[in-house]
Amino acid sequence: MIPAQSSETRQLNTLAINAKCPALYLPESIADLKEIIRDLDAPFYLLGEGSNTLFTEDQTPVLIKPKLMGKSIRHDGDNVFITVGCGENWHELVTFCKDQGYHGLENLALIPGSVGAAPVQNIGAYGVELSDVLYSVQWFDFTTFDVKEMAAAECQLAYRDSIFKRQLKGKGAITAVTLKLSTQFVAKLGYAGLNQLPADVSAEQVYQQVIAIRQSKLPNPDDIPNAGSFFKNPIVSHSVFEQLIQLNPNMPSYPAASGFKKLAAGWLIDQAGFKGIRFGEAGVHQQQALVLVNLGQANGKDIIALANKIRTEVHKKFNVLLEPEVRFVDQHGLTDIDKASQTCLNQ
The missing domain is CATH 3.90.78.10 (UDP-N-acetylenolpyruvoylglucosamine reductase, C-terminal domain)
Structure with missing residues (x-):
């Protein structure tokens, strides 16, 4: 797979740090990812949307920015299982789920980054963490080239931490994430800024309030x-x-x-x-x-x-x-x- 031409990183990270990038790959499938990892003989880093990344030197390693996209949805009573490609934008996913009546992500609106990066950090805000809704991840192993499903418990999610930052650091890539949501909305209003909302608040109101708070502070x-x-x-x-x-x-x-x-x-x-x-x-x-x-x-x-x-x-x-x-x-x-x-x- 031929890498995209890239000489600088300013547009690849939200801190706008400029560094020289030797090569940037944009795999769109598991086959692309397998080819890149198999043939690559240089240090590399998996990059999402660069919203949580600081390039510390004048040069970066080879950057691999997965573009695996798409959603699949399965209903089971009130439960909704949605599997999402790692390259999808997190906030766009939150908005999609809210509009479809799939609840549980409203407090996580406007968090920047890709879906694939969410389990790594166990993203969280306003009293909700990804661990509250994560069902499983699809994990591509750099050694075996196999993709396996890891249940949420295997991911060892903690406060801004996971197995992907420890034992599995640098050993593979999250290619998709499955969330367990609900068609029944239950508001979580314990955090300041949300606790003034009425008890009968709608999912749309919580979503909009979270966005307003984040925009006022960040x-x-x-x-x-x-x-x-x-x-x-x-x-x-x-x-x-x-x-x-x-x-x-x-x-x-x-x-x-x-x-x-x-x-x-x-x-x-x-x-x-x-x-x-x-x-x-x-x-x-x-x-x-x-x-x-x-x-x-x-x-x-x-x-x-x-x-x-x-x-x-x-x-x-x-x-x-x-x-x-x-x-x-x-x-x-x-x-x-x-x-x-x-x-x-x-x-």
């Missing part, structure tokens, strides 16, 4: 390049939380697993004095401190340097270490913030 990448929430909301033990809340009585928090509390990373960053701050071409959004933005011609090193300043100051102030939600990609593939930072220092 900048459009088309206007200000960004990757959405740059850091995960940290999860701490109850004992750590009690110490923090005594010193910071107004600190927001959210329920987490038993014995733990989830903190608001944006609030921590704001309290550390970074909201609206600019460092060269990189900055922190003036309305949402959790969002790092490209203010012009920032490169990966600029974003990393800013992220490290934030992590250092938040840790000094609260003794809480922020972990990036964004995925770091160097010329060899996936990396982490510590390795990326060291590389930048050595260059």
Whole structure:
């Protein structure tokens, strides 16, 4: 399969980071994907819509951007099982399901990215996570070239985590996702901004409210390049939380697993004095401190340097270490913030 010509990545990631791409492949089928992986003898990275990706160096690995599309739907009583190609746009899927009367995704409206990337991060917002509706994924194994169905439990979904970020990292690709939705709408209104809606609210109203909230808080990448929430909301033990809340009585928090509390990373960053701050071409959004933005011609090193300043100051102030939600990609593939930072220092 001949790769599409590509010399730069600015249009391939929502942070608009420009780097040289040696080759970009756009497989439209399992056969295409098999051919690419079989014949490729170079580091590569699977790219969705680039909404959660930071290219950290001046060159990327070979990029493979799957374009497997399509939907199939099966009804079983009130349940609706919808299987969707990994290349489909997530928000367009949410809109389609809402319009068809297939419910469960309304709180996940306007999350950027592709359907195939959703299980990797276990995307979530406003009290709902993908794990609430995931039924299975189709997984293409890079070693055997087989496609197998993995049940939701096998995916080991957790807060912004999954088996695809750990044991199966770099070992295959999600080619399709099956969701279990319902024709019966049950509103989930526990989060601020939704809890003011009436009890008899419609799916359309929840969907529109989620979009309105997101648009009021998060900048459009088309206007200000960004990757959405740059850091995960940290999860701490109850004992750590009690110490923090005594010193910071107004600190927001959210329920987490038993014995733990989830903190608001944006609030921590704001309290550390970074909201609206600019460092060269990189900055922190003036309305949402959790969002790092490209203010012009920032490169990966600029974003990393800013992220490290934030992590250092938040840790000094609260003794809480922020972990990036964004995925770091160097010329060899996936990396982490510590390795990326060291590389930048050595260059």
